[in-house]
Amino acid sequence: MMLQTMPTASSAKVNDAASASPSFLAWVASLVHEHRGQLLAYARHRGLDAEDALDAVQDSFTSFLTLPEARALSRDREDAIKMLTVILRHHVMNRRSKQARHGRAQILLEAQAAHTxxxxxxxxxxxxxxxxxxxxxxxxxxxxxxxxxxxxxLDEQPHEEVAKILGISPGYVRVLVHRAREHIRMCSYIDEAL
Incomplete structure (x- = not known):
């Protein structure tokens, strides 16, 4: 008596990759080898260490290849690298935010331990x-x-970097920071008065 096995999600992905056209797989290999260094440099320039940069680039390639339009983008190398860079930018921002949260939490824990x-x-x-x-x-x-x-x-990003991330001018970032400081002063003053 033979047991029948149900295909798993990972075996389905392997089968999908095996059934993909060789030209697409060759394009993926070429894309990775051609742009990996540029994308790693981008992630390192954005403040990630070597290990986190490599993880962010790998996650970006994975996210890119799961896009429904990945095959269509394979016809235009410029569009593909632009999309990869956008995806990488988001992965880098997520990793830096996570690192900043962990750093702030560690500082608070250390401060709490010192006070205790x-x-x-x-x-x-x-x-x-x-x-x-x-x-x-x-x-x-x-x-x-x-x-x-x-x-x-909180993340101590320079105003120019904040402007690029949010798509606004550095001058507007300075105005918003100034207004935010005033808002926090007034808000804290009102909360204390209540």
Whole structure:
């Protein structure tokens, strides 16, 4: 008696890859070899270390190849590299945001441990209340201003980089940062008064 096995998702992907035309597979290999270095340099320039840059580039190729229009893009190398760069930019931003969140969490944990060791519970509570007040003020901002605050003030990105990421001018980033600081000062003052 023979057992019948159901095809798994991974075997379906392997079968799909095997049934893909050789010209498409050759194009994929050529695309990877031709643009891998350029994409790695882009990711490293954006602040990722070598390992994270390689992971981001690999994730970008994977995301690109799962696009329904990947085959159509295979006919135009320029469009393909533009799409890969856009996908990579998003992977890099996600990785940097994740690293920044982990870094801030680590700093808060270390600060909490230092305060706890010194038995300065009142200062720790006051600091936590201040952080909660500032967080509440940031949440009340418009989406664009929140994004500017997150990138510029919390992630410490230069204004020019924030402008590129958000598609606005560096001057407008400076204006939004200034307004955000004023908003946080006023918001914190009003919250304390209540």
């Amino acid at each position: 060791r010194s038995d300065d519970h009142d200062a720790l509570v006051a600091h936590a209340e201040e952080l909660a007040r500032v967080q509440g003020c940031i949440v009340r901002m418009a989406k664009l201003q929140r994004n500017v605050v997150m990138l510029s003030l």
